[in-house]
Amino acid sequence: MSDILDVSSDWLTLRETEDARARSRDLALAAAAMLGTRPIVVHDLGSGTGSMMRWLAPFLPGPQEWVLHDWNASLTEHAVVGPPTLDRDGIPVSVTSRVGELADLQPTDLSAASLVTASALLDVLTAPELHAIVDACVRVGVPTLLALSVTGEVHLDPGDARDGVVGRAFNSHQRREAGGRRLLGRYGAPIARGLFERAGWRVRTAATTWRLDDHDPRLLGEWFDGWVDAAVEQRPELRALVADYRRQRSSQLNSGTLSAVIHHRDLLAWPR
Template sequence: MTVEETLPFADWLRLREPADAAARAEELLDAVRPRLTGTTPTVIHDLGSGTGSMSRWLATRLPGPQHWVLHDRDADLLARAAEGMTGVVAADGAPVTVGTRCGDLTRLSAADLAEASLVTASALLDMLTAEEIERVVAACVGRPTLFAVSVTGRVRLTPGDPLDAAVEAAFNDHQRRTVDGRRLLGPDAVAATAAAFARRGVSVRQRPSPWRLGPAQADLAAEWFRGWVGAACAQRADLAGPAEAYARRRLADAAAGRLTVLVEHSDLLAGG
């Protein structure tokens, strides 16, 4: 297997949205919510918005009027995200408005986020480099920042298989690959982000936010698995042969409802 994603990216984001919503650590939201009550609208900047999963999830859990500013480098995804917020209201029925900004979020400055009451992101950090995380963190300091559903590199499939550990290790190495001169942090990103905030004197809380995929999420489990194995084989060509039979077994188990998958993630709240 060599294909890392079999679905178009927007379709993949749509497929994973329910699992992301179920995984996010509500405890961190409880910690930040009291900071966002006041007489003026809450302004929330969401970085790497994709199709708007984070804004749809969070807007309905916060009270009072809100204005969301969605950031992404993909104009088509931003348009989908904004459209997906149509009709969304706050937890108490207050209005929610949306604006979009298309561009490189790793080039944002503190001035770009000066109006923010809260900065958020979901499933973003592993796609950044150490230098990019330093810039993002520097821009976010001074306001609560909630980064959700960041991969940690740990996966558990049940029933187990002898090839699981080798595929996991190769996938994690692939996540740390260099792309166009950018060395991605992959599963090391959460620790790097926490350390970057700590160096600036900002307190950080972390909580687990795992995907728990069973028979009810068989479509997502199968699609995730294809990408996971495909990335591992792209990283280690010697896995391609053994992975063919391995993938057939695992996908058959998923289709029959016999496979459960735990994909570990971490949520991080800085300054809340």
Template sequence: MTTAISTASAPWLALRAPADDVARSAALAAALAALLPSGPVELHDLGAGTGGLTRWLAPRLGGPQRWVLHDGDAGILDHLDLRSVVDDAGRPVAVRTVVEHLGELPPGAFRGAAGVTASALLDVLTREEAERVVAACLDARVPALFALSVTGEVVLGPPDPADAAIGAAFNEHQRRDEDGRRMLGPEAVTVLAALFADAGWHVRRDPTPWRLGPVDAALTGEWLDGWVGAAVAQRPELRAEAAAYLARRRAHVADGALHVIVHHEDVLVWPR
């Protein structure tokens, strides 16, 4: 069975983009920039979606740049618009796309590249898929920046008695075994970091939480629906409790009273 890299819709990616950009680790981006060679560079982005990471990262890196954007969903790549994206010297970046499934990623996929990136991807991979990505990075001996992987920790204010049960069910859903695929979920960064560390590579991690408040009501509402919906899908016995919980939380969003911290991590790896 092949597995698509793409994990989200174009409207959802557009809605979350501002929060993603605020959360991303500028420190790890700067460290990646320092690791890249001078002159033309080729970078591969996995699970590229609509190109959000390229738009944010390209201006922070030297060039000229050529980006190879990989995604398992040809339809979502139709939403790419990177015509205004430039490198740190204001030069336009070149882009090509590859429709590719991680189950088919060959060990030599990144040969000739200067770096590899991905965003909001690791937690929906299986261990076997993560091992394929690691193997390709080890083969090419290039630095890689993996951004915005969920850690499973969510803090909501004001607190609610059902927060813990919903959060635990959501995390179980993230680790579910579906059609023979058991996703890494909240353990993704730890697993990936261990795979690279065991290979003798440098590993640097940075917390990159979303901090959502009243101005983020649209994103918070969509995130909340998805968070609770996944919890109920995993534990149907929570349906009645979750419906009441969601009503309370939607009221908090409407009143501008809900604050949410959704914890993520970025991780940068590079060879010794």
């Protein structure tokens, strides 16, 4: 997994503000209300540079200990050595990291957990990896908050007939086989919900969206380029089609007339 799905810290930094705006505050507050014991121990899966911690910790009581799980030690280092993150009482949280593949996650890896979290993770997992994560969470028996799973729905304004062609190719790319791993893409969140419900857990979901426009043209431009690049990688025959499409969208971006809404879903699961 580490050789195939690594992302850059620059991209994670660029998207952090929009991720924070998009995630469901309602589900975060609901998760906070379920935490009864102190200190709070949060295990964050696929943590990257720690953006979920920086967003969620201020909603939760303290003292807090965060355990960041990722396959890329250079990403988690940003969170461990960076400026302190504060809980809702203004007290710094403690942070440790664990490097390993999530496919190997065991209940013992979530020791003393009060809450398990993840953000923008489910679509890059395989079915066995997701099964392993849900099984570990169920066996530990603590609330699980999974944010920003893509749904495959994208709306650009102004609209263009080629949007749908690119969108369908991108969604296929998210379901590709990479290094022998068949990715879940937009089916990650629905499958996770089904697995938790099959285990007898309660589940709440919330529709969450990125809304990109001229307030952050760099993020919009990076997202659009990545969206189209993935579509062409999946369907190389689209290269000629998207050449003029890119030029047109680039002109709209430069003039501040392009916007995009990218739909996600957040999920909170907890035992009955």
